[in-house]
Amino acid sequence: MPRSFSPSWANPIKRLISITCIGLLAIMLAACSSSPSLSPSPTLSSAQPATYSNFPSTPAQTASESPGASPSHSSEPIRSEATLLAIGDIMVHMPQLPAYYNQAKKSYDLTPWFTQVKPILEQGDWVIGNLEMPIAGKDLKITGYPRFNAPKELADALVDAGVQLVSTANNHSMDRAFPGVKRTLANVRKAGLIPIGTSTSAADQQRLVIEDRNGIRMGFLAYTYGTNGIPIPADSSFAVNLIDLDVIEQDISRLREAGADVVTVSLHFGVEYQRMPNEQQTKLAHSLVKAGADIILGSHPHVVQPYEEIVVPASESEDGQSRRGIAIYSLGNFISNQTGNWKDVGLIFGIHIVKTEQPDGTSSIQMDKIIKEPTWVHILWKNQKRYYTVIPMRTALASKNIPSLTDQDYKKIKQLYSGINKHLLQLHKKS
Numbered sequence: 232m233p234r235s236f237s238p239s240w241a242n243p244i245k246r247l248i249s250i251t252c253i254g255l256l257a258i259m260l261a262a263c264s265s266s267p268s269l270s271p272s273p274t275l276s277s278a279q280p281a282t283y284s285n286f287p288s289t290p291a292q293t294a295s296e297s298p299g300a301s302p303s304h305s306s307e308p309i310r311s312e313a314t315l316l317a318i319g320d321i322m323v324h325m326p327q328l329p330a331y332y333n334q335a336k337k338s339y340d341l342t343p344w345f346t347q348v349k350p351i352l353e354q355g356d357w358v359i360g361n362l363e364m365p366i367a368g369k370d371l372k373i374t375g376y377p378r379f380n381a382p383k384e385l386a387d388a389l390v391d392a393g394v395q396l397v398s399t400a401n402n403h404s405m406d407r408a409f410p411g412v413k414r415t416l417a418n419v420r421k422a423g424l425i426p427i428g429t430s431t432s433a434a435d436q437q438r439l440v441i442e443d444r445n446g447i448r449m450g451f452l453a454y455t456y457g458t459n460g461i462p463i464p465a466d467s468s469f470a471v472n473l474i475d476l477d478v479i480e481q482d483i484s485r486l487r488e489a490g491a492d493v494v495t496v497s498l499h500f501g502v503e504y505q506r507m508p509n510e511q512q513t514k515l516a517h518s519l520v521k522a523g524a525d526i527i528l529g530s531h532p533h534v535v536q537p538y539e540e541i542v543v544p545a546s547e548s549e550d551g552q553s554r555r556g557i558a559i560y561s562l563g564n565f566i567s568n569q570t571g572n573w574k575d576v577g578l579i580f581g582i583h584i585v586k587t588e589q590p591d592g593t594s595s596i597q598m599d600k601i602i603k604e605p606t607w608v609h610i611l612w613k614n615q616k617r618y619y620t621v622i623p624m625r626t627a628l629a630s631k632n633i634p635s636l637t638d639q640d641y642k643k644i645k646q647l648y649s650g651i652n653k654h655l656l657q658l659h660k661k662s
């Protein structure tokens with residue numbers, strides 16, 4: 232079986248993936264107001280001039296040079312940059328819904344969950360999360376644990392918050408069987424989201440998701456360890472992408488051949504409520520970086536696990552060049568009704584990407600900054616209903632102006648924030 236590092240995608244473009252001191256450059260999000268109107272253009276980084284662009288992106292830049300151009304004219308490399316933001320498990324447990332139901336309209340409005348994180352998510356050029364459940368229609372009954380089906384308004388709320396792509400490959404993909412897979416895909420697409428990891432047909436499974444932002448083409452893949460024992464019918468084996476190293480390697484190759492500059496792989500794996508990745512997770516992430524993946528986005532444990540810079544030395548790589556990648560092993564719960572033991576803490580994890588195209592046609596990709604904005608799901612009881620807000624912790628502590636939060640809440644956020652930041656660095660190698 233051909234390995235993914237065939238020279239076909241690598242030539243003529245020589246790819247040099249490098250990460251510059253991500254530990255040192257790991258940055259916090261700049262202070263931004265909880266109200267976007269007070270802060271017209273909050274930037275993700277205080278260390279960098281405001282070069283971030285919002286979706287939709289500016290037109291792609293190209294590196295075309297006329298062959299006869301003099302060296303002095305052709306010596307200018309072209310630099311493009313864009314930021315990926317990733318969030319974890321998007322869940323709807325039944326207690327989350329009553330406060331958001333409009334009897335007259337017979338519909339939900341779930342946008343209030345995300346008002347505090349929206350100004351941050353809107354700054355991502357690509358924004359991706361894990362949709363942990365079907366959105367299959369209310370005629371198949373809206374339910375929570377153990378077999379979920381979320382109202383379709385969830386997809387609208389995610390789009391409103393700035394989410395652009397969702398992994399739909401997870402252990403709940405089959406909670407409404409294959410019809411649920413098809414309906415979910417139709418519903419999320421109708422809302423404007425790009426689904427990854429589940430499919431309506433064998434041909435659909437072969438589709439390549441490559442999203443160009445500012446001239447940087449990012450390819451997306453998604454896989455799950457399983458579907459909670461709910462069988463995927465043999466005649467619809469394409470419905471849910473299952474983790475299989477050979478298959479993922481081939482998919483990475485196909486993305487590269489199709490021109491992806493960066494490959495991001497969402498993996499639904501690990502053990503629930505474990506705060507550290509197990510060996511299976513770390514081994515798989517390393518294998519995938521070796522096979523050409525640049526970014527691994529983990530989900531499923533429902534708690535945040537640390538991130539890691541993965542280095543594959545030249546001696547171990549397929550093409551004789553060293554490779555680097557970034558794996559966040561679990562992004563935790565972004566929204567859910569789970570509380571305690573870090574289950575209500577999630578993470579907006581960002582990677583700033585720079586593409587440099589040389590006049591000779593070669594290009595390189597750098598992932599030069601990590602962005603970390605831990606989140607906390609605040610639940611307010613009022614009139615026997617529960618009201619949920621995803622709180623960006625660093626921003627909340629800086630502004631202290633979120634009306635629903637008490638002094639006690641801020642105290643708790645401070646503790647959680649300090650704890651999760653330390654935890655995120657547990658796999659950092661001391662240099």
Ligand SMILES: [Zn+2]
Nearest residue numbers: 363401402531
């Ligand atoms: Zn899961």
